[in-house]
Amino acid sequence: MKTRRTILASLATAASAIAMLAVSGAAHAEGLKIGFSQVTLQSPFYVQLKTGAEAAAKASGDTLVFLDANGDVSKQNNDIQDLITQGVNAIIINPVNPEAVAPSLEAAAAAGIPVITVDRPVTGGKVAAHVGRDNKAMGKLVGEAVVAKLKADGITGAKIIEIQGDAGGAVMMDRRDGFHAAIEGSGHAITEGPYAEYIRANAVTAMQDLLQANSDVKVVYAHNDDMALGAMQVLKENGRDDVLIAGVDGLSEALETMAAGGQYVATALNDPQYLGDVTIQVAREAAAGKTVPAFVDAGTALVTPDNVGQFPHAALFAEYRPQILDK
CATH class of the missing domain: 3.40.50.2300 (Response regulator)
Structure with missing residues (x-):
């Protein structure tokens, strides 16, 4: 059985080997390769989160490498190692377990690749930002x-x-x-x-x-x-x-x-497509070496019978997209 130290060592070795590749060209933040390790696609919310991220990446001319952990912590760590090896410019993680991805966070840091968590935060490790809601x-x-x-x-x-x-x-x-x-x-x-x-x-x-x-x-x-x-x-x-x-x-x-x-x-309200959009924007900023807030709140609002007509809801989730990032 692999110990945490063994996992860390193997991840760090792979990370350091491609560290220069990962940061090359990131300063201009154009045509980026962004990795996204998703906890699961068994939830409609997470499917819509993926859709929003894909649309935002495409609009920016970026490539999104999406991997589904399917609720498996070991698979998620392996997926993140794969993204590091591919030399992505930034990694988005929706963690299966907030503690178990720690080796991957350390490996990404060793490679100079910024990590952004989305929806679910982690409990430790170096993360450029968390994008979610309160x-x-x-x-x-x-x-x-x-x-x-x-x-x-x-x-x-x-x-x-x-x-x-x-x-x-x-x-x-x-x-x-x-x-x-x-x-x-x-x-x-x-x-x-x-x-x-x-x-x-x-x-x-x-x-x-x-x-x-x-x-x-x-x-x-x-x-x-x-x-x-x-x-x-x-x-x-x-x-x-x-x-x-x-x-x-x-x-x-x-x-x-x-x-x-x-x-x-x-x-x-918890619009997942907008959450994906904002996460890509934050990942691009982090890949460019810019300082991003530790927590980016994508915003919410209360819906009751009195105001339900104010919110578009033709899609699977109601739309709520406040301007939260400077353009």
């Missing part, structure tokens, strides 16, 4: 909207079921903590449900059990809209149109449901 703020926005709706409906002491994302994930923890902060002191109580891995089918199964054990539920909050819609399916099948639903991500289906009226009361 998931804690997103959870809090949705929580505040839920509290406001309950107050408007005259409901006190409501039981809120929370369907969670992935165990130990940074996004999960932020969306949980932000929502909890908004609910705290409101008189309502949160019952934490299982981790459904952001997958609708898992949320359907979870909600079937949760509803049996919590018939007095008044609100279901899920860490993404896909799970929230799965929970809503179960509630409707059981004639529970009285239960409020809230999610995160701005899935267009959620906005359509909200616009039609009924129980879907809040989501926070």
Whole structure:
């Protein structure tokens, strides 16, 4: 079995051998080769993130070398080593595990290749920038909207079921903590449900059990809209149109449901195509040797039935593209 030291040594050797190649021509940042190691393509969000990055790279005349780790940490480290060997000018990483990519970060640094993380941050190592959104703020926005709706409906002491994302994930923890902060002191109580891995089918199964054990539920909050819609399916099948639903991500289906009226009361926008676009812009800046912010926030906004018509949602996810980088 390879130790971390062995992995580091092999990665660093490959990195140092092509270090000059990696930085050659980067100062002009024209026609770059940008590597992108994606955690998975099993999520519609990550498919759209890839689409946005590809479109932005093409528009800039760059080449995007995209590799899918398919949720495998070892494959992701091997993929990043491959990108280093190819002499890319910058590497974008959406990490499978925030700690396990540390050897790859060190190897990229040894090669002089800037690394930009997207959506999921890492816990250590040299990274030029992280591009994402403030998931804690997103959870809090949705929580505040839920509290406001309950107050408007005259409901006190409501039981809120929370369907969670992935165990130990940074996004999960932020969306949980932000929502909890908004609910705290409101008189309502949160019952934490299982981790459904952001997958609708898992949320359907979870909600079937949760509803049996919590018939007095008044609100279901899920860490993404896909799970929230799965929970809503179960509630409707059981004639529970009285239960409020809230999610995160701005899935267009959620906005359509909200616009039609009924129980879907809040989501926070998380346009993945724009996230991909911004990440390519940051990668180009870093490859040119320019200083980039440690955290680039691609922006969010709360959507409720009152403002749902303000946000275009013809694509899979609603569009929200504030100008956050200087042109």
